[in-house]
Amino acid sequence: MEDSLRARIRAGDADAFAELFDDTSPEVHRMALRATGDWAQAEDVVSLTFLEIWRLRQTVRHEDAPLRPFVLGVGLNVLRNQSRSARRHRAALARLPARENQPDFADEVVDRIADAEQVAAARTALGGLNRAERDVVLLCGWSELNSEAAAEILGVAPGTVRSRLSRARARLRASVDA
Incomplete structure (x- = not known):
C-alpha cells in the first residue's frame, strides 16, 4: 500500500498527500513542539514541512522504506532552517x-487636547468683546506687552489701553461665570 x-504522491494526487498528512502530521507536530516549546511555531513547522514535501514530491522514491522517516527528516530540516534563520536574524539585530527609548507621547496628546479646548474657550470668550477690547487683550494679556507699548501700537493713550x-x-x- x-x-x-x-x-x-509523486503523481501529485491530492488525496494521497492528504492521507500522508493525516498519518504523519501529528508526529511532526510533536517533534517540533518538543524542539521549540512553542505551539504556534510547531504548527508553522508542520505547515512548512508539508509544503516542502509537496515541492519535493518527485523525489519520493519507490524504495520499500516507510514514508514516516522521510517526512520526519524533512521536518527536522525545516526546524534547522528556522533555527538558523532566527540566529541570523538575532545577529543582524545585534x-x-x-534605539533610543522614545518618550511616551500620551501625556503630550492629553495636554494638546486640553490646550485646544482652552484656546477654543478663549476664542469664544474673545468673540464677546468688541474689537478695541480684543486688541488690548491680545497685546497686553497674551503677548504680555505693557500699556505704553500697546498704546503705541494702537495709536491711543496708555490710559485708554x-x-x-x-x-x-x-x-x-x-462670560466665564455665566
Missing part, C-alpha cells in the same frame, strides 16, 4: 545601533 501511496483692558477683563470674567 505504501508503494502505491508513494506513486500517487549589529544595529541601539488700561481702561479698555479693565473693561475687557470684567466682561471676560462675566
